[in-house]
Amino acid sequence: MKILVTVKRIPDPDEPLKFSGGVLDTSAVKWVPNTFDEYAMETALRLAEHVGGSQRLAEVIVMSICPAGQRQHVTQFLAMGGDRAVVVDHDDRALDAQTVAEAIAAVWKRESCDLLIAGKLAQDMEGNEVAQRAAALLGLPQATFAATVAWDREAGSLTVGREVDDGVESKKIPLPAVVSVDLRVVLPHSVKNGATPDDHAYQEGPRLASLRGITMAKRKKVDVVSLADLGVEAKNTSPIVHAEPPPPRPPGQIVESVDELVEKLATEAKVL
Amino acid sequence: MSTVLFIVETHQGKAATASLHGITCAARVAAAHGAELALLVLGADDTAARQVAAEGYGAAKVLAGVHEALGTFTAEAYGDAIAEVARATGAIAVGATATSSSRDALPRAAAMLRAPLVSEVVAVQDAGLLRRPVAAGRALVDTKIEAAPYLFTVRASEFPAAEASAAAPVETVAVGDPDPRGAQVLGIERTESARPPLTEAKVIVSGGRGMGSGENFKHLEALADLLGAAVGASRAATDAGMVPADLQVGQTGKVVAPDLYIAVGISGAIQHLAGMKGSKVIVAINKDPEAPIFQVADYGLVAKWEDTLPRLTELVRARRTAEA
């Protein structure tokens, strides 16, 4: 079993955005991994490891399309426990989602993977499309917005609890397949691989890299390839031509009591 | 004349409310291109398509895409069908409201069509120039598209619902051979509630970690019921299991824009604000005067919910009784 985990670098979401000349200026941002990809990595590691046993059930390959010189996020994922990495050396800000998905599909084929786990959304540009596109390009079934994942190794399938608008859908997909993960996949009991005891409680959230993990990450194999090596043409069919901050909300007021609040909602705001 | 296609989701045989808002956006896209608007309804039979056509919604026609593989929604089969209909009709743009289903299926269709997709459109600036929010609502960006076709999803809260018009003609459209690729939907665990859905409610009462427990949400529910409101929550509250996950409001949850949003025990993290700062009037009740929620609140009350919710509920009840 080979699991491919994709990670996008994004500007630190805790830092303010910079606008200049009617576009977003990302020239001086601090790059961090997309949070949903950390969740994807945690999911992959929970599937791959046998807690209480010794064998590893899957190899976890990390991949990112990013300038090869700015791949700290990839190193971080190797330190979390990824086995090796593929970096597609290109500035992804200049690529559309289709090109990114084509690159992912090409790496999938080169590595003969069985499962792609991606974040459901890049927190910066909020496309919510790359995993689905990769699945379509590869002709594979998909389970997006996963909150729970259970792997049936005998049947070679996954049963995924998906966050949908009106509840949780349970979807069974045969491997090979594509999964995109939502927030709750990192709760303590969300991922089951049939080897780790079903009642094992993982620590909530994506794991932090251990000191040993950080040392080992430096020795792990990282393949750097170009889009051309993968036979993918660089393109951007949906460029952003303008960016601006949203209009600010008019300032509000602090009320001193519930009575004053109700009075104002009724007479001033007229919503009661 | 070129065509803009809009996919209408149906609920109990009728157009879903979320889709009605999306139709308004699609009509603007069609107008910008000087194109006609066609609605596409997919399913195992054409009953829903006929229902939608009877209401018309200002569309030139309704296309019924019928196949047994479309009886249960799967992104795999729907993606195939949407791509096939886009090809067959030569549509210049294909849209749908940004629901969990369209966010699942449209990117698949886009990939097969090698077409761009613009997610969560909030305004149509010009032909092929669409505006959308990014980075948890901290920026609005305009995307320029020259390609045809392109796909788009619509943020329902930003457009009024389309109204019924003269009936539109129904045409059957071939959907090819949609293939679920072995995927099986085993079932949906729905959150049953007598309250209005979050995305349609005029008033929302939302609770966060500050509520302390799921049990305490009953205080919010009592207030919500008096107001005819939906109940919402922050991620901290849903992750802690206080309420079901589909009540989450925010960047990763529902995006809402009610007339009145009451946030109780919610700090106002950027990801939460992304889902509710389009509300007309925002009320925040929080014990911490420094909580960022106060920066977007029209009315802020610095207090514990334990000391304020009972009185608030009492006053609202008194007003309701006086009205009755």
Ligand SMILES: Cc1cc2nc3c(=O)[nH]c(=O)nc-3n(C[C@H](O)[C@H](O)[C@H](O)COP(=O)(O)OP(=O)(O)OC[C@H]3O[C@@H](n4cnc5c(N)ncnc54)[C@H](O)[C@@H]3O)c2cc1C
């Ligand atoms: C990738 C990602 C996506 C996310 N998406 C979302 C999303 O869609 N929606 C979302 O909500 N969050 C989302 N989050 C989480 C978000 O960052 C915050 O962690 C979350 O919104 C905090 O929830 P909260 O305000 O309930 O909890 P807290 O931040 O812990 O705030 C609790 C508040 O309650 C107040 N309080 C405590 N006791 C009382 C009392 N007795 N009376 C009154 N007030 C009281 C406190 O002063 C505090 O302000 C996301 C995070 C990430 C990383």
Ligand SMILES: Nc1ncnc2c1ncn2[C@@H]1O[C@H](COP(=O)(O)O)[C@@H](O)[C@H]1O
């Ligand atoms: N440049 C990239 N490199 C690697 N993975 C990416 C890249 N861009 C997007 N992805 C993956 O696709 C997911 C969804 O991104 P998006 O569709 O852009 O919102 C992300 O969470 C990543 O897992």
